[in-house]
Amino acid sequence: MGRDTRYSIEDIDSLCEIYYRDVYQYCLYFTNNKSDAEDLTQETFMKVMKALPTFNHQSKVKTWIISIAKNTAIDHYRRKKIVKFIPDLFLSKEITKEGLPESELYMKEDWQEVVDALTSLKPAYRNVIILRGIQEVSIKETAEILNWKESKVRVDYHRAIQQLQSILSPTERGIYSDAKSK
Amino acid sequence: MQNQNERLITILREHPDREPTTDMKDRLKARLREQAQMNQRKDSLFLTAKIATTALVSAFILFLLFTSSGLDTVKNMLPGGTSSETAPGTPVIPEDEAKDDDDGMEEETTTEKIPAKPFVEGESLINVQNDLELHHVDEKAIRSFLHYLMAAKNGDLDDIQTFGFLADDMDESIAIRDFYEQTVEFESLQILEVQFSRAEPDIFVQLAYGDKLEQKTRAASYIITFTGTDFEVYDTIPSQHEAGAFPLTEKIKEVYESFAENHSPEALLGLEPVEFVTLYYYTEQLRDYETLYELHLQEEKYLPYESKEHFIEEMTSQSDGTTNLSDTIEDELITMYRFFLWENKSDIGVKMIFKNQEHPLIFHVDMEDGVYKSHWLPLQ
Known part of the structure; x- marks a missing residue:
């Protein structure tokens, strides 16, 4: 595509063909919900189409599209948080500590539990694990998408993984179970 | 730890819905095509409306120009149009002077914004x-x-x-x-x-x-x-310290030498939080991970690593010349100072402000055996 302010249906088709998988996967891990991920993917591409005439090619197309997906997902997260806020006030917070032995740590560690733990991380940590860890986006591009410095990407990725480990560890599992039950 | 991390990522990749369905892609494409066509229709409608408006405005202007009353209307519509007809006896001001006059008015307006008399002296x-x-x-x-x-x-x-x-x-x-x-x-x-x-x-x-x-x-x-x-x-x-660098003094070097020898907390007695952070940074720079480990709170509930060896192994494996604190502090330090968190004055941090970073960083420390020690993952 050139720097024209107009685009054709073929342009949109080809963007969709190339990037829909990346966008969908990003949204899936961010929301942990297939249906939400599909909706967010569609919303992202609608925004891409609208913003395409103003895209200035200073970043890669992929970085630009994932940035839009990120903003869309964060908006979704905020909307959901507002909706969730009032019912949360009425939930009791019982903490159950199961105290599993170390050897059993990974017995429960199937994808569902790890993805649930991922979803319980704060959005910034979730983003850096999805982009760097799962989607293997380079540090430079992750920094560009998240609008961070490269050093912050490195440090926060390390912290995010540690936090994920700690949520899945036996001593924290009670708290985690509580979070999941909400 | 590295293997555990990789394993977590591998498990995450096992998500059964990870691959989007072809049906989803087709629906998405169809929806986008539909939207694109709608946009194009809107664009062409907008273009037609724009051309029609331009044509109407042009016709109106032509009409005004070719009728005497229309000409007067146009004159009056121009900026200062009516004022160009000066009253008899009014002095004619040359353009330059008129401009000077305008500037004078602007200056007057600006002066009004500045408080007439500040309340301080000097x-x-x-x-x-x-x-x-x-x-x-x-x-x-x-x-x-x-x-x-x-x-x-x-x-x-x-x-x-x-x-x-x-x-x-x-x-x-x-x-x-x-x-x-x-x-x-x-x-x-x-x-x-x-x-x-x-x-x-x-x-x-x-x-x-x-x-x-x-x-x-x-x-x-x-x-x-x-x-x-x-x-x-x-x-x-x-x-205060010299801007642009950590205030590494002889005292800090001496404390390091002494503490590195046997890791006795006594060596850290009397160190203020700001000095402690400098010592921590200095130790990181030297890649003395054994000493660095001992600079952290040792109470079991805080320990995120299985052992000191585990910590050293982790730091060495991720150390491509940088560590956690050093990695973050790549920018010019403006200042750092002891900082109390609002509610609890025993919770102490060192706030660090950098030239090009939007937000300050807080390095958390706590008392253990009468000396300051670092929290694990101290930077927040």
Whole structure:
């Protein structure tokens, strides 16, 4: 595509063909919900189409599209948080500590539990694990998408993984179970 | 730890819905095509409307130009059109003079915005006030800050305590007063930097001042902080250091040598939080991970690593010449100072402000065996 302010249906088709998988996967891990991920993917591409005439090619197309997906997902997260806020006030917070032995740590560690733990991380940590860890986006591009410095990407990725480990560890599992039950 | 991390990522990739269905892609494409076609239709409608409007406006202008009454209407529509017809006897002002006159009016308007009389005394303090106003700092914050500086200038202990944050301690207040009296050349005060954001209760101000003792210019940093009802000034001037680097002193090097020898907490006795952070940074720079491990809280509940060896292995494996703190601190340090978290004064941090970073970093420390130790993952 050139720097024209107009685009054709073929342009949109080809963007969709190339990037829909990346966008969908990003949204899936961010929301942990297939249906939400599909909706967010569609919303992202609608925004891409609208913003395409103003895209200035200073970043890669992929970085630009994932940035839009990120903003869309964060908006979704905020909307959901507002909706969730009032019912949360009425939930009791019982903490159950199961105290599993170390050897059993990974017995429960199937994808569902790890993805649930991922979803319980704060959005910034979730983003850096999805982009760097799962989607293997380079540090430079992750920094560009998240609008961070490269050093912050490195440090926060390390912290995010540690936090994920700690949520899945036996001593924290009670708290985690509580979070999941909400 | 590295293997555990990789394993987590591998498990995450096992998500059964990871691959989007072809059906989803087709639906998405169809929806986008439909939207694109709708946009194109809208665009062409808009274009038609635009052409029609242009044609109508052109026709109207032509009509006005070719009728005498229309010509008058056009004249009146032009800027200053009616005023071009001067009343008899009105002096004709040349264009240049008219322009000068306009400039004069602008100057008058600008002058009105500057307060007629600042409430502080001394040219440099007036300049500080004006600079803060130009930075749109809250008026109450400016007044508190200037009252504080006036108190420091006049050696007024009561006002230093009133306007200074955490200056309840008389010894601290006296130290601040004496420092200003002996060291600070008030007439040389000048604003270097002002930083604040709506999200933070703190306004960071950096001033340059002449050091009477060493005959050189130094930088002093202040935090004007909102306490809920008013603003108070947190003054870091007695513990200032050269800007742009960690204040690595001989004392820190000696403490390191002593602590590295047997990791006895006694070596850390008397170290202030800011000095502790410098020691931590110095130890990281030396890649002495064994000592670094011992600089962290050792209470079992805090330990995120299985053993010291595990920590060292982890640090070495991820160390491509950088570590956690060093990695973050790549920017020029403006200042760092001891910082109490609001509710709990035993919870101490060292706030670090960097030149190009939007938000300050807080390094968390805590007391263990009577000395300061670092939290694990201390930077927040």
